[in-house]
Amino acid sequence: METQLEKEILRGGQFLVKETKCEDIFTPEDFSEEQKMMRDSVIEFNDREIIPHRDRFEAKDYALTEEVMRKAGDMGFLGVSVPEEYGGLGMGFVSTMIVCEYISSGTGSFSTAFGAHTGIGTMPITLYGTEEQKQKYVPRLATGEWFGAYALTEPGAGSDANSGKTIATLSEDGKSYKINGQKMWISNAGFCQMFIVFARIENDKNITCFIIEKDLNNGITLGEEEHKLGIHASSTRQVFFSDTVVPAENMLAGRGEGFKIAMNALNIGRIKLAAACLDSQRRVTTTAVQYANERKQFNTPISDFGAIKLKLAEMATNCYAGESASYRAAKNIEDRIAMREASGNSHQEAELKGVEEYAIECSILKVAVSEDIQHCADEGIQIFGGMGFSKDTPMEAAWRDARIARIYEGTNEINRMLSVGMLVKKAMKGHVDLLGPAQAVADELMGIPSFETPDYSELFAEEKEMVAKLKKVFLMVAGAAVQKFGPDLDGQQQLLLAASDILIEIYMAESTLLRTEKNAKRFGEASQEIQIAMAKLYLYNAVSIVEKNGKESIISFAEGDEQRMMLMGLKRFVKYTNYPDIVDLRKAIAEKVKGENKYPF
Structure with missing residues (x-):
């Protein structure tokens, strides 16, 4: 643990104003042997107890849900994050994410039952209960004797x-x-x-x-x-x-403290919901490419058609980005918990404060990954064509199950506004310095841009510069909006929604680049060729989203010379020096997925 704590751990929201080194982030490739064993155990459980019984789950067999939940308790999965003294496994936050991720991909039904019990059903007592309450209830919940x-x-x-x-x-x-x-x-x-x-x-x-x-x-x-x-x-x-x-x-807890409990429960639930969507994306992508490889039209597998390759490439890329960002944040939370425990906090206090620190990232992940699984399932139906609309194929149920993810744990609209609102509050408390960087961007807009030809010889040199420029877009928009609206900013919901989409894309794109850069350095660039393509593709899509929302934001509150100056700045900040060949990137990604006949990353 001491080695882990030697690196600089950014506070929640600081990713926007501080550079993160790729060596300082955690990736799925960093799983320990214990974590890999847990992952494999959960996958085996999923494949044995959940996947084969999809028809029974769809037939509203609640007794089956309860039965499989008890089996999950017998395996220890219900108590992964529960301290050992209360009957759990006492594993770290990353391990809890792994279990939540891989046990959730069988059906949305089981995912919801599992998440409701282990998260919001058990966690409030673990984190807020008295010793007597914990001794009475938590062991029963951790083992599956009781459900919450x-x-x-x-x-x-x-x-x-x-x-x-x-x-x-x-x-x-x-x-x-x-x-x-x-x-x-x-x-x-x-x-x-x-x-x-x-x-x-x-x-x-x-x-x-x-x-x-x-x-x-x-x-x-x-x-x-x-x-x-x-x-x-x-x-x-x-x-x-x-x-x-x-x-x-x-x-x-105490009288009147229920709202605090509810909000903190939701913070944890949001990042775990993101995890719960990840393996579902993998399975949907795998099912889609297997069908596309088998289905022939005009004597050709439909996976050979460019329109289908586009879909497969985007599905795989979004999943890879979601993995990258989710485990980056999960390890930040785990390290923050360890830091607090090392400084004398109780486990309860450390976990509460550790998760609360990254509430912004939790909201970002909830929105991004819940929308990616919905899009993934939608494209899965499209690849299946008419068969995708039939209950006889798994895509129909996957699409219906995915839809709820944008609603519970706080609607995506609420989470979008929360992410920006919490960032502004952190800035007001001095936890994140937005004022200085925002003023620097404002000064830059008044200056003369550099016309020097940059050196892009290193991997992702231009891409990392582009992420830095996207951060300037957010600082430009948010800084001007705060200055204009002040405490009334909360009432500008459409502006907040647009600003949050910029914030989301920055975090997701940067996380994807950092994961890929880290793996390219330790495994070699050749081994990461397709991951590099996905990182570039995700960033290109992110730039388009940032440009659209930046423009919408600027013209919604700025006028005259200020508007013209900010629009010019936006144009400068979203411009590539060397645009990537998006069509070739998608082809390369799709060919990898097609050749492996599954999501292979």
Whole structure:
């Protein structure tokens, strides 16, 4: 661990204003032998217990979901992140990401049940519970003896989670609370034994969190199973509480601290949701190329057609980028936790603060990877053609299951606005210096651009310069927007959405370049030829997205000379000296995928 902590670990959001060396990031190629063994064990479990039973999951076989969850508990997968003293494996954050990633690719149904239990069902007690609460509940949850559910959302409280109407009333003797209210979209409600429930005490500003055991004789009523677009074997019900008595000692953390618990649970859930989408992308890409290699039209495998190669190349590239960014952030979180523990923080405090530090990156990853899996599944259907629209092929279910990922753990719209808002708040607290770099970009716009021919002899020299310029676009737009709107920036939602897309593409493109550069240095450039192509392709696509959103942002709030100057700056910042041959890059990537007959990276 000491070796890991010798490198500079950037704070959350600092990727925007500080250069990251490729040697300082973690990549999937850095997995330890223990992590590889865990990955292989989860893949074997997935292939044995989940994939062969897709039809039963699609037929809403909730008993099967519960049965496989218990088997996952027997394997230790439910307790990967739980400390050993509470019946778990006590593994690091990266290992928890690996399990979440590979166990989630069988069906969205199992992914949702697993994530709801291990994340928002178990984690609040592990991180906020008293010793008595942890000893009572966590071992049962870690082993699969009990399953947990998370009851936050209400009919009138979705994205505005703190506006819930569920009420907690203290008894006259102060020994218990009565809970009254309605919760909806509660995953695992049908077979769980315990709820994490959020309710308001009197007229408190913030909600409070309680651990409530599921006793149907204690005023708890379940609605019918919801009829959903996807995740069919995920038990999803409304839960009604009518004078449900909960002991006062089952309050989690303190009074009014429920909103804090909810937000921190969502931070962890967001990065784990990104992980849960990754292996699904691999499997969809593999299924698509296998069909494309077999399907012939005009006496030619459709994988030979340029239109199909384009799709395969983009599907593979986006997955590779998602892997790169997700494990970069996961290791940052793990290292930050280790630093805090080394400085004397408890494991609870270290993990809470470690994840909270990278809340911006968690939101970025949630948005980017959830949209990539949806696009991947959509293109998978397109490659299958008419057959892709049939329930007889796996693409149809993959597309339906992927759709929910853009909604839960906070909608992508909320997460986009959060990422920019949190960055601005970090800057105001002095955790990220945005003012200095933003002013430097403003000064640069007033200066005369350099006409020297740069030296691009090293790998990714121009690409890294391009990423630096994309950061200038964000600083230019965000700096001017903050100056213009000040505290009213939160009300400029369309501007925030555009700015967030710039921020997202910077992080994803830079992560992809850094991973590839690191591997090229240690394994040789020849071995990374296609990965280099993917990094260049992703960056090219990112530049186009940044240019579009930068222009939209500028013309939305700037006028006259300021607008003209900023648009000129944007044009300068998104211009390549040597444009990559995108068609050839896609061909090379697609040929690799086609030749391997799977996602091979």
